[in-house]
Amino acid sequence: MAIDTPLKTAGAPSGGGRVPASSAAPRPPRHRRIGRLWVKIVVALLLAIEIYPLIWMFLTSLKSNNDYLNHSTWSLPTHWEWSNYGEAWTTGNIGLYIQNSLLAVLPALALILLLGTAAGFALQIMVWKGRSLTLLIFLAGMMVPSQMILLPLFTVYFQAGLSGTLWPLILTYTGTGLPLTVFMMATYYKTVPRELFEAATIDGASILRAFWTISVPMVRNAILTVGLVQFFFIWNDLLIALTFTNNQDLRTIQVGLLNFTGDFGATQYGPLFAAICINVFGTLVIYLFLNQKVMKGLTSGAVKG
Amino acid sequence: MHRVLGDRKAVLILLGPALLVYSLIMLVPMVWSLGYSFTKGNTIQGFTGNGLGNFHRLFTDPAVREALWFTAKYAVVVTLGQVVAGYLLALLYVFFLKKASALVRTLVFFPVVLPTVAVGLLFQKFFQVAPQTGPVNSLLNAVGIGSIDWFGSAGHAFWVLIIMDIWRSMGFYAVLLFAGLVDIPEEVLESARLDGASGLRLVRHIVLPMSFPVLLSSLIFSINGTLKAFDSIVALTNGGPGNATTPLTLYMFQTSFTYGDYGYGSTIALLLTVVCLLVTLVVFRVSRRDLTKG
Numbered sequence: 001m002a003i004d005t006p007l008k009t010a011g012a013p014s015g016g017g018r019v020p021a022s023s024a025a026p027r028p029p030r031h032r033r034i035g036r037l038w039v040k041i042v043v044a045l046l047l048a049i050e051i052y053p054l055i056w057m058f059l060t061s062l063k064s065n066n067d068y069l070n071h072s073t074w075s076l077p078t079h080w081e082w083s084n085y086g087e088a089w090t091t092g093n094i095g096l097y098i099q100n101s102l103l104a105v106l107p108a109l110a111l112i113l114l115l116g117t118a119a120g121f122a123l124q125i126m127v128w129k130g131r132s133l134t135l136l137i138f139l140a141g142m143m144v145p146s147q148m149i150l151l152p153l154f155t156v157y158f159q160a161g162l163s164g165t166l167w168p169l170i171l172t173y174t175g176t177g178l179p180l181t182v183f184m185m186a187t188y189y190k191t192v193p194r195e196l197f198e199a200a201t202i203d204g205a206s207i208l209r210a211f212w213t214i215s216v217p218m219v220r221n222a223i224l225t226v227g228l229v230q231f232f233f234i235w236n237d238l239l240i241a242l243t244f245t246n247n248q249d250l251r252t253i254q255v256g257l258l259n260f261t262g263d264f265g266a267t268q269y270g271p272l273f274a275a276i277c278i279n280v281f282g283t284l285v286i287y288l289f290l291n292q293k294v295m296k297g298l299t300s301g302a303v304k305g
Numbered sequence: 306m307h308r309v310l311g312d313r314k315a316v317l318i319l320l321g322p323a324l325l326v327y328s329l330i331m332l333v334p335m336v337w338s339l340g341y342s343f344t345k346g347n348t349i350q351g352f353t354g355n356g357l358g359n360f361h362r363l364f365t366d367p368a369v370r371e372a373l374w375f376t377a378k379y380a381v382v383v384t385l386g387q388v389v390a391g392y393l394l395a396l397l398y399v400f401f402l403k404k405a406s407a408l409v410r411t412l413v414f415f416p417v418v419l420p421t422v423a424v425g426l427l428f429q430k431f432f433q434v435a436p437q438t439g440p441v442n443s444l445l446n447a448v449g450i451g452s453i454d455w456f457g458s459a460g461h462a463f464w465v466l467i468i469m470d471i472w473r474s475m476g477f478y479a480v481l482l483f484a485g486l487v488d489i490p491e492e493v494l495e496s497a498r499l500d501g502a503s504g505l506r507l508v509r510h511i512v513l514p515m516s517f518p519v520l521l522s523s524l525i526f527s528i529n530g531t532l533k534a535f536d537s538i539v540a541l542t543n544g545g546p547g548n549a550t551t552p553l554t555l556y557m558f559q560t561s562f563t564y565g566d567y568g569y570g571s572t573i574a575l576l577l578t579v580v581c582l583l584v585t586l587v588v589f590r591v592s593r594r595d596l597t598k599g
Contacts, residue, residue: 039401043409046394049472050413056440057427069436073443111326119323126319127310134324141331145533145581147557147574149330151567152337155348175330178323194310201309208315236420238536239554243562254422258540269437272426279423287418291411294418299481302526 054280061085061273068269084270085278094275096249097256098282104166104241104252105234108173112181112230113223115174120185121211125194135186141179149176150243157244168244169252173234180301181226188222189215225297228290232283232298253279341571348567359572368548369573372556376580379466379552380531386471387527391478392520396508398479399486410483413476421473425540428469432456459549462542466550470537478523485519486512521592525585532581553577 060068061084062077071078089095119138123131149172157168192215200210216223241252251259260275287294345355363369394413398406416424432455433439442452455461489512497511513520535554538544544551544559551559553573561570 039397042397043402047409047412050416050476053427053431053440053472056431060430073437073440115323115326118319122316122319125310126312126316128313128316134320137332138327141327143529143581143585144331144335145554145574145577147554148338148578149334151341151348151561151571151574152334153330155567156334158348171326172330175326178327179331182323182327198309206315207309207312208318211315211319232418236418236422236536238422238539239558242539242558254420254536257420257422257426273430276423276426279420283418283420284415287415291414295411295414295480298417298477299484302477302481302522 057273057280058277061270061277063270063273065269081270084274087268088271088274088278092260092271092275093251093256094253094278097251097253098278100166100245100250100256101235101252101254104169104173105231108170108177108234109227109231111170111174112177113227116178116181116226117185117216117219117223118211119178119182120187120189121215123182124186124189125192125197125211125215126207127194135183138179138182141176142183146176146239150240154243163244164247164250166250169241172240172244173237176240177230177234181230184226184229184301185219185222188219192218225293225300228286228294229297229301231286232294235283338571338574341568342575344568345566346568347561347565350565352568355568359569362569363572363576368551368556369553369576371548372551372553372573373576373580375550376532376552376554376577379463379534379550380528380584382467383470383531383534384524384527386467387474387478387531388482388520388523390471390475391523392482394475394479395482395486396512398483406483410476410480414480415476416473417477419473421536422540424469424473425537428465428472429456429541432465456542457546459546462546462550466538466541469541470531470534473537474527478527481523481526482516482519485516489515521588525588528584528588529581532577532584553580 056073059076060073062080062082063071063084064077064079064081067075067078067081123135153168153172157163157171162168196214197207197210200214201207205213236254237252238254238258241255242258245251245255257275257279260272341352342359343355343357344352345358346352398410402409430437431439432441434442434452434454438446438452441455446452453461455465493515494507494511497507502510533554534552535558538550538552538555542550544555548556554577557570557573557577560566560573
């Protein structure tokens with residue numbers, strides 16, 4: 001009973017409602033209208049389940065501690081405490097954590113895209129012996145869990161004196177991001193005809209030049225898509241960040257958020273929720289503008305992986 | 306013919322850096338980690354040889370057995386949940402919402418891009434019983450059921466994890482499977498309908514077999530991800546209560562960094578890798594047999 005209840009809240013609206021609806025659909029109009037109503041209810045419940053937690057989180061981020069602890073969880077904030085955001089940003093160090101995340105993610109992302117696009121070109125457009133084997137070697141990297149590389153990397157970074165910097169994150173993200181990027185870029189290059197580069201090089205351009213001036217603009221869209229996919233993977237990563245940021249000042253947003261409660265002494269719920277919101281709404285903004293690309297990119301990464 | 310495209314120097318310049326970084330960050334550490342499994346100690350204190358000691362410990366350690374069991378249970382339930390929920394959603398999109406599904410698809414997909422840590426903390430508060438009665442318990446109270454301490458018992462914590470992961474990712478599998486369903490030619494569906502197939506029978510005999518390939522790749526992708534799940538579990542339960550929700554990934558992390566035993570940690574990482582490879586291999590083989598059958 002106790003176990004059944006949460007399952008129902010999460011799964012049943014989609015499961016329970018659809019079965020009668022699906023058998024009703026191809027029948028005559030009178031039944032169809034009933035079917036339509038079912039569909040509407042199912043969709044409304046579905047959206048409520050997906051969206052309400054986020055709305056609840058946002059409203060809670062504007063409550064004072066007293067408001068949070070002593071009023072119903074459904075209530076609106078009695079007073080809208082926008083200062084929670086300022087507090088999360090400064091006292092909660094979210095500003096610093098976001099800065100760290102950006103400093104680790106952006107260089108890694110640039111490296112991944114540059115190296116990955118070049119490698120994809122070399123593996124798909126160029127013709128040489130052993131290229132399918134090389135692609136397979138890259139593929140193998142997608143299967144192996146990160147746990148398998150953490151400990152040796154930790155040793156190397158420690159002995160190289162990189163432990164107090166963000167370099168371990170940049171390097172590890174670049175290495176772990178490459179397999180999927182190389183694979184996706186090689187796939188995208190399949191749509192570019194080889195003859196194009198042969199023609200260009202006959203005109204005197206070197207193949208390296210042709211790669212940069214002809215092929216890169218042609219796969220511009222693909223680079224943006226892969227970049228988005230990798231951005232979300234790296235930005236949301238916890239395992240690697242947790243392993244290599246032993247210094248409190250180096251924490252990324254995810255590690256910082258995980259340890260957020262500790263920094264205030266007593267738990268401040270408003271700022272905690274504000275910190276979660278800041279983290280969430282960053283991705284929301286990107287998603288708002290680029291959702292079709294994000295959806296396409298993430299799912300195509302899955303089919304190929 | 307491919308003289309310019311076979312330029313070895315150009316290949317080296319284009320591929321070299323990526324291959325070098327990949328080798329140094331992934332391939333070399335993999336082999337190195339394998340070597341660690343035969344040692345004891347850590348980076349700070351140094352390593353000493355331990356022969357097959359770690360492997361002996363691996364096979365007798367009850368915590369490994371529990372973590373392995375939890376990993377398997379979690380992977381199977383979440384994978385089935387994700388793919389089934391995603392498939393039902395995809396059917397909804399294709400057969401009921403049709404052209405109007407774009408907005409719903411986009412909205413339901415959104416939690417996929419949310420940081421796992423944020424989602425974990427959100428669900429922790431959403432299901433909490435104290436200091437504030439969270440929405441889920443408030444809802445239970447409203448229909449006359451007492452609050453449940455979701456994170457106090459292994460069974461409850463497990464189900465919150467499952468619910469969270471399905472909530473987070475069903476939109477992803479819905480879009481993935483949607484792409485497969487849209488590819489089914491309209492004529493095939495139409496002729497099946499003319500033959501009297503409708504509703505569930507249409508789904509079972511026409512739609513399901515025709516979307517089998519994309520269903521399979523969803524399954525493989527999902528099981529690969531759930532076997533490696535770490536972030537969501539750390540953020541929601543951190544393996545608790547006790548170590549009731551500790552998968553291999555987390556047990557490896559704790560062994561290495563909380564207890565400073567890199568040797569044994571590497572051995573657990575190796576076990577995890579072997580499990581991932583074996584499962585992928587088995588899914589591939591089973592699916593190929595099924596494909597030839599029918």
